[in-house]
Structure formats: structure tokens, C-alpha cells
Amino acid sequence: MRRPVRRIERLRIFCPALPKQHQEELQTELRNAGRVFANRIFEIRNRNVERNRAATQRQAPASNGGANVQPSRGNVRPVQARVDYKPTSAYVEMRERYSQKLRYLLGLQQHYAASGNAYGVNRSQARIADLEKKFRLESIALAAVNQ
Amino acid sequence: MDFQVRIGDIVRAAREEMQNPSRNLKELVSLNDEVSRLSRLVPRVGIGGFLQAINGG
Numbered sequence: 631m632r633r634p635v636r637r638i639e640r641l642r643i644f645c646p647a648l649p650k651q652h653q654e655e656l657q658t659e660l661r662n663a664g665r666v667f668a669n670r671i672f673e674i675r676n677r678n679v680e681r682n683r684a685a686t687q688r689q690a691p692a693s694n695g696g697a698n699v700q701p702s703r704g705n706v707r708p709v710q711a712r713v714d715y716k717p718t719s720a721y722v723e724m725r726e727r728y729s730q731k732l733r734y735l736l737g738l739q740q741h742y743a744a745s746g747n748a749y750g751v752n753r754s755q756a757r758i759a760d761l762e763k764k765f766r767l768e769s770i771a772l773a774a775v776n777q
Numbered sequence: 778m779d780f781q782v783r784i785g786d787i788v789r790a791a792r793e794e795m796q797n798p799s800r801n802l803k804e805l806v807s808l809n810d811e812v813s814r815l816s817r818l819v820p821r822v823g824i825g826g827f828l829q830a831i832n833g834g
Contacts, residue, residue, distance in 0.1 A: 656784055656819050663791035664812040667805050670794055674802045748813050755806075 664748040671751065672743040679736070721772055728765045735761065784815055 735758050742750030790808055794800055800808070 653819050657816060659784060659788050660812050660816045660819070663787050664809060664816070666791040666795055667809040667812065670798060670800070671802065671805045671809060673798075674805070678802075748809055748816075752809065752813065 661746055665743075665746040668743040668746070668748055668751045671755075672740060675739075675755075676736070718772070721769070724765075724768055724772065728761065728768075731761055732758065783811075787812060787815065 735754050739751055739754040739758070742748075742754060787808065790800075794805075
């Protein structure tokens with residue numbers, strides 16, 4: 631069986647590609663559209679992060695440093711704060727480490743969105759999702775150790 | 778769907794979104810992915826979308 635790439639190359643002889651100028655016009659249109667979507671994605675994500683941060687601060691009393699609610703994404707229902715819960719120093723350190731990385735990745739995403747690099751935006755989104763997953767797993771592991 | 782029609786849809790969606798931001802995050806991510814996919818396809822599309830049609834792109 632022939633490889634599909636060969637087939638494409640063979641057919642290209644009979645079917646010339648779009649003129650360069652036309653290709654460039656299409657690419658420009660797509661780049662502009664991608665920039666609009668990336669900016670909107672960034673705006674929504676930022677707004678969600680801000681909303682979650684505000685919800686966390688509202689729930690957690692200042693006495694325990696606001697440490698009893700884990701960060702989360704999107705629209706979340708506020709979780710009732712547990713007054714008897716004292717976060718361990720290991721948890722606080724871990725949370726700080728992750729929030730530093732998250733800030734860095736959000737900055738990176740903003741940079742890519744501003745420069746219209748849709749691939750970069752997608753990559754940084756994937757890295758943020760990965761980071762949040764790791765944070766959740768590590769929180770569970772830490773909670774299990776502390777029990 | 779015809780390649781250039783799809784690009785037209787994307788461009789129209791981007792204009793709508795600029796004038797009236799109403800789409801949710803999931804829709805926007807999906808549109809953004811579609812933009813990346815179409816950008817990669819542009820150099821492979823022959824005149825009239827023939828090459829794209831036979832390759833199922």
C-alpha cells in the first residue's frame with residue numbers, strides 16, 4: 631500500500647497549490663482571528679483566576695492565612711471553610727511553589743497571546759492544566775500522609 | 778466542509794466576538810484549535826480545494 635504522503639506529492643503535480651499571495655492573505659486572516667480568540671481566552675481565564683482568588687479570600691478568615699481552600703479553575707461553588715483545619719508547613723510551601731509556577735505560566739500565556747502565537751498559547755494552557763493536575767495529586771498525597 | 782468557507786466562518790466568528798464577546802471558554806478554545814489546524818492546512822490546499830477534498834483534509 632502506498633503511503634499517503636506519496637499520494638499527496640504525486641497529486642500536487644496535477645493540482646498546483648494556491649498562489650503565494652492568496653496563501654498569505656488566508657494566513658493573515660487566520661492569524662488575526664487566532665489573536666482575537668487567544669485574547670478572549672486569556673481574558674476569561676484571568677477573570678476566573680481573579681474570581682477564585684476573591685472567593686478564597688472571602689471564605690478563609692485572616693486567622694489561618696486563607697490557606698484552607700485549594701485553588702481551582704473556572705466557576706466554582708465556594709467551599710465551606712473548615713475552622714479546625716490547620717495547614718501544615720509542607721502544604722503551605724507546596725502551595726507557594728505551585729502558585730509561583732502558575733504566575734509564571736500565566737505571564738507566558740499573556741506574552742504569547744499578545745504576540746499572536748496561538749501555538750504558544752495552547753502549549754501554555756496545556757502546561758497550566760498539567761500543573762493544576764499535579765497540584766491536586768500532590769495535595770491528596772500530602773493529606774494522606776498527614777492523616 | 779469547503780476550506781475557504783470554513784476560514785470565512787472563523788473570520789466571521791472572530792469579528793462577532795470582537796464586537797459582542799459572548800462565547801464561552803470551551804467554544805473559544807475549540808475555535809482557536811480550528812485556527813491552528815487551518816493554518817497548517819493552507820499550504821497544502823490546491824486551487825479550488827481539490828487536493829484538500831481528495832485527502833479528506
